[in-house]
Amino acid sequence: MQEPIITLLTDFGERDPYAGAMKGVILSICPNAKIIDLSHNIQRHNINEGAFFLFSVTKYYPKNTIHLVVIDPGVGSERKSLIIQTENYFFMGPDNGVLSLAATNDAVKKVIEINNPDYFLTPISDTFHGRDIFAPVAAHLANNEPLEKFGPSNQNWIQIKFPEVQINETEIRAEIIHIDRFGNLITNISRTLFQKTHGLQKKSIDLIINAQKLNIPLCSSYNQVKLGEILGIFGSTEFLEISKNQASAADALNSHVHDRILVKIS
Amino acid sequence: MQEPIITLLTDFGERDPYAGAMKGVILSICPNAKIIDLSHNIQRHNINEGAFFLFSVTKYYPKNTIHLVVIDPGVGSERKSLIIQTENYFFMGPDNGVLSLAATNDAVKKVIEINNPDYFLTPISDTFHGRDIFAPVAAHLANNEPLEKFGPSNQNWIQIKFPEVQINETEIRAEIIHIDRFGNLITNISRTLFQKTHGLQKKSIDLIINAQKLNIPLCSSYNQVKLGEILGIFGSTEFLEISKNQASAADALNSHVHDRILVKIS
Amino acid sequence: MQEPIITLLTDFGERDPYAGAMKGVILSICPNAKIIDLSHNIQRHNINEGAFFLFSVTKYYPKNTIHLVVIDPGVGSERKSLIIQTENYFFMGPDNGVLSLAATNDAVKKVIEINNPDYFLTPISDTFHGRDIFAPVAAHLANNEPLEKFGPSNQNWIQIKFPEVQINETEIRAEIIHIDRFGNLITNISRTLFQKTHGLQKKSIDLIINAQKLNIPLCSSYNQVKLGEILGIFGSTEFLEISKNQASAADALNSHVHDRILVKIS
Structure with missing residues (x-):
C-alpha cells in the first residue's frame, strides 16, 4: 500500500x-x-x-x-x-x-x-x-x-489574500511579497495580469522601486543580460520578479518585503 | 515489516x-x-x-x-x-x-x-x-x-542531571536551562516541584531575574495576557517558562541560558 | 521491492x-x-x-x-x-x-x-x-x-579539480579547500601525498599560514594535544586538517577558504 x-x-x-x-x-x-x-x-x-x-x-x-x-x-x-x-x-x-x-x-x-x-x-x-x-x-x-x-463542519474560517495590486491608466501599484535566498524580489504581479495590462510583446519595463527609476529588460532567463545586470522575469511561481543575474537584486536595490513597486503602463 | x-x-x-x-x-x-x-x-x-x-x-x-x-x-x-x-x-x-x-x-x-x-x-x-x-x-x-x-555490558557510564533547584523557606533558586526560538525562557522548575512549594491555586509569581523584580501572572495559555506582556506558564516540557505573548521574553529580559532565577515562595 | x-x-x-x-x-x-x-x-x-x-x-x-x-x-x-x-x-x-x-x-x-x-x-x-x-x-x-x-550521450562535459598542490624540494604549497562548523581547516594535501613527501613517521609539521609560522604536532586524534592547542590531523576525508582541540582553528588563525598554506619538507 x-x-x-x-x-x-x-x-x-x-x-x-x-x-x-x-x-x-x-x-x-x-x-x-x-x-x-x-x-x-x-x-x-x-x-x-x-x-x-x-x-x-x-x-x-x-x-x-x-x-x-x-x-x-x-x-x-x-x-x-x-x-x-x-x-x-x-x-x-x-x-x-x-x-x-x-x-x-x-x-x-x-x-x-x-x-x-x-x-x-x-x-x-x-x-x-x-x-x-x-x-x-x-x-x-x-x-x-x-x-x-x-469535528463538525465549519464555514466561517479566516482567509487572507495576496496584497492586491492597484491599476490605473498609467501604472500598476504593486508590492514585494517575498525575497528569496538569491535576492530575487518576488512581486504580486502575476503573468496573467501583466499580459492584460502590457500585452504579450513587452521587451522592457519602466518601474520605480525605493525612489529609484529603472528601465529593465523583461527576460525569459537570467542569462539574457550580462552578469550583475538587473532584469525582470516571470519566475517559478508565475509572478513578476526583479532579479540580478548571479547576484542579489535585494542588496542592489536595498529592498525589503512589503516595499512598494510602481510599474508604468505605456 | x-x-x-x-x-x-x-x-x-x-x-x-x-x-x-x-x-x-x-x-x-x-x-x-x-x-x-x-x-x-x-x-x-x-x-x-x-x-x-x-x-x-x-x-x-x-x-x-x-x-x-x-x-x-x-x-x-x-x-x-x-x-x-x-x-x-x-x-x-x-x-x-x-x-x-x-x-x-x-x-x-x-x-x-x-x-x-x-x-x-x-x-x-x-x-x-x-x-x-x-x-x-x-x-x-x-x-x-x-x-x-x-560489546560487553558496562555499568560505569556518565550521567548528567538537570541543574538542581535549591529551595529554602522563602524562595526557589533556579536557572534557565533552555531558550527557544520564540524567546521563551525554560527553567528547571518542574510543575510537580512548583505545586509542592506553591500549591495548585497560585495565580501569579514573584521572581527576580537579572536583578529585575517581576510579578507576573501564572497562566495556562499565552493569550491570557495582552500582547507583549510577560507571563509564567508550564510549557510543553512541563517546566516553568517565562514567556512574552507573541514576543521574546529573552530579548525583553536580556536573558541567557544558565542565568539564575529566584522565585519567591509566599 | x-x-x-x-x-x-x-x-x-x-x-x-x-x-x-x-x-x-x-x-x-x-x-x-x-x-x-x-x-x-x-x-x-x-x-x-x-x-x-x-x-x-x-x-x-x-x-x-x-x-x-x-x-x-x-x-x-x-x-x-x-x-x-x-x-x-x-x-x-x-x-x-x-x-x-x-x-x-x-x-x-x-x-x-x-x-x-x-x-x-x-x-x-x-x-x-x-x-x-x-x-x-x-x-x-x-x-x-x-x-x-x-537524451543523447555526451562526452564533452565540464570537470573541475581540487586546486592542485605545488611541491618543490623544500615545501608543499597548498590551500584551504573547506572550513567546517567546528573551525577545522581542511587542506588539499591528501594523506597519500603527504606520506610521499614526508614519510610515514612524521610527528610534527612546520607550516606557514596567514604569515604565521607554526610547528604543530601531527596527531591521529584531537585529544593527543591539550584543550585549545593546534594540531595537524588527517581527517575523515583523508586530507590534512589544521584543527584546535575542542575549539576553532579558523578563529584562532583567522583563516578562510582559499587561504594559502605552506608546509615545509624537512
Missing part, C-alpha cells in the same frame, strides 16, 4: 525539539507515514510568509497529501484548529489564514473544525498544539480515519 | 557533509531504515543542550526507535561508545552524558560499550566515529543484530 | 519553497522514492563548495543511489543538464562541474545530456530547472526508465 505523505511547515527553527516531537507523535500513530520537511524556518509568527510558501509548493504533491502547518501565534486562544479538504489535498493548521492561499488555489470541498479530544494527546498542553492536537490528528487522518470524526 | 526508525541528533550544522555521510552508511547496511532528522544544529560540543533536546523529544517515538546522538567533543579519546537499552528505546552515542537525561527518563535495562570492530567501517578514522562506528552499529542494530554482539 | 534513494544537494536555503517543490514533483512521479536531504545550505552559486560536499558524501551510499545536485547559477542559459552514470551511482545536475569531483571518484561509465521534454514538467520555467527538469527526470530514472530515454 502507498505510504501516506505528511508535509510539515513550521516556524520552529532547527535548534528546538518541537518539530522532532511532532514527527515522533505522527510515527507512533501512523508508522508508515512518509514525513516530508518543507521548512521549519519560516520567520516566527509570520503567517504571510508561511501562506506564500505553502501556496508555492503544495500543488506539486501527489493527491491525498496531508499538508500540516504550525505557525501559530494564537496557540491556546479561542482560535480554531482546521482541516481543509480540497480537490486534491488535506490542509491542516490553525485558523489564522496560513492555509488559505494554498487551499483556495485548489478547490475547497469541506472545512472541519477539529474538536474531538479522542484524537488528542493527553494531557494536552496549551502551548504546543502542533504536538498535542495537529500531529496526532494528521496521523489518524493518514490512517484513513473519516474526516467527520475529528 | 515495519521499517525501523533511526533518529539523528548532532552538532554538525547544515553545511558540512557529516550528517549526509552517516545517512549513507546507515542506508547501505539497513536499506529500509526510516531516518528522522531531529536536529543537526545543536551548538557545537554543547552536551547539555543536546541532552535537554533528547529528553524533550524521544518519549514521543514508537517503541524500539533507535535514537543516535553525535555530539562528541571527545572523539578519538578514551571515551566509550554506548548503546543504552531502555524500556522502550535504544540510545546510542558517546559516553559523555548526552544520552543520560533521556535514557534515565525511560527505564534503563542494559548498557553496552561498543567495541566490536566487526561492525565498524574500515579504515576507521579518529575524528568521525559518527560515520565509522555509530552509523554502522545503529544500522546493524536496526537489522535486529543482538545487542550483545556489539 | 527496495525503495529507490534520491539525495538532494542544493543552495536553496531553508526558508524558500524550492526544495519542497522538488520533493513534491519527485513523489508525484515515484511515490516510493526515499528522499534524503544532504544539504540545502551550500553557499549560493558556490560550485566548488558543492563539489567538495558531494565528493565527501556520496561514496557512502548504496549502489544505484541517484544523487541530484541543484547549484545552478547558469539556469536558463545554454548550459547542459547531465546524468552521469558511474560504477555505482547516478549523478544529476547542471553541467558546471559540480558533479565532477564525485563522479570521477567513482568510475564514469556514461554521460547523458538531458534533452527529452517528454519527461519535463509543463510549462517549463527558465528559472527553476530543479523543479521542472531535474526532479521529474530523477523520479523517472528511479522508476527504472532506461537512461537512454532522457
